[in-house]
Amino acid sequence: DTAVSQTPKYLVTQMGNDKSIKCEQNLGHDTMYWYKQDSKKFLKIMFSYNNKELIINETVPNRFSPKSPDKAHLNLHINSLELGDSAVYFCASSQEGAVSSYTFGSGTRLTVV
Amino acid sequence: SQQGEEDPQALSIQEGENATMNCSYKTSINNLQWYRQNSGRGLVHLILIRSNEREKHSGRLRVTLDTSKKSSSLLITASRAADTASYFCAAVGAQKLVFGQGTRLTINP
Numbered sequence: 348d349t350a351v352s353q354t355p356k357y358l359v360t361q362m363g364n365d366k367s368i369k370c371e372q373n374l375g376h377d378t379m380y381w382y383k384q385d386s387k388k389f390l391k392i393m394f395s396y397n398n399k400e401l402i403i404n405e406t407v408p409n410r411f412s413p414k415s416p417d418k419a420h421l422n423l424h425i426n427s428l429e430l431g432d433s434a435v436y437f438c439a440s441s442q443e444g445a446v447s448s449y450t451f452g453s454g455t456r457l458t459v460v
Numbered sequence: 461s462q463q464g465e466e467d468p469q470a471l472s473i474q475e476g477e478n479a480t481m482n483c484s485y486k487t488s489i490n491n492l493q494w495y496r497q498n499s500g501r502g503l504v505h506l507i508l509i510r511s512n513e514r515e516k517h518s519g520r521l522r523v524t525l526d527t528s529k530k531s532s533s534l535l536i537t538a539s540r541a542a543d544t545a546s547y548f549c550a551a552v553g554a555q556k557l558v559f560g561q562g563t564r565l566t567i568n569p
Contacts, residue, residue, distance in 0.1 A: 351502075380556075388546060390503075390559040403556055437502055446490050449557060451502035 353438045353452035368423045368455045370438030379421035382437040428459045465560045472566040479536045481563040483549030490552045492532050497546045539567045
């Protein structure tokens with residue numbers, strides 16, 4: 348059973364399109380995150396939700412909108428995709444916020460052409 | 461920023477040797493965590509060391525933390541080919557992990 352699963356694994360799309368990435372965790376964790384990893388492998392936090400409430404919203408274009416229907420799911424919707432959005436997006440979860448270890452999904456490689 | 465910064469950026473050693481990676485951060489932390497990322501995969505948690513701890517062991521891993529120097533080190537003893545991966549430290553302050561760019565470790569057979 349995959350602890351943090353995100354879909355799709357690969358996503359190739361044209362500029363200007365709108366796309367969504369889904370994430371689900373079955374660990375019973377109360378906090379979920381989205382991270383972006385660029386081509387230089389630098390990982391940057393985008394959003395964090397705790398029990399469906401947004402607690403961290405880094406400087407991310409408002410074309411990115413997270414949605415958490417329940418504490419086991421955190422989806423990422425991206426409007427008007429741009430070339431610079433190409434990256435690997437990782438979902439993660441943790442118990443007790445950042446003071447405990449994170450469990451990461453396997454990533455979604457987004458390529459905008 | 462509490463960003464962890466790893467040093468070196470890349471490290472290549474022979475199988476069986478020990479590998480040491482260093483991490484520095486900028487502000488006070490709650491804990492510091494190390495993760496491994498194999499190529500094309502997600503990050504896997506290795507070890508967490510709290511701010512009041514100085515050293516921690518887990519199998520072939522040894523982590524040290526020096527809060528006065530705002531630095532940590534990860535030692536992998538008796539390296540194996542399967543240890544080839546990128547290793548990230550993450551400094552943990554309020555509410556979030558902040559990662560550095562990682563150390564790319566290559567173990568040569």
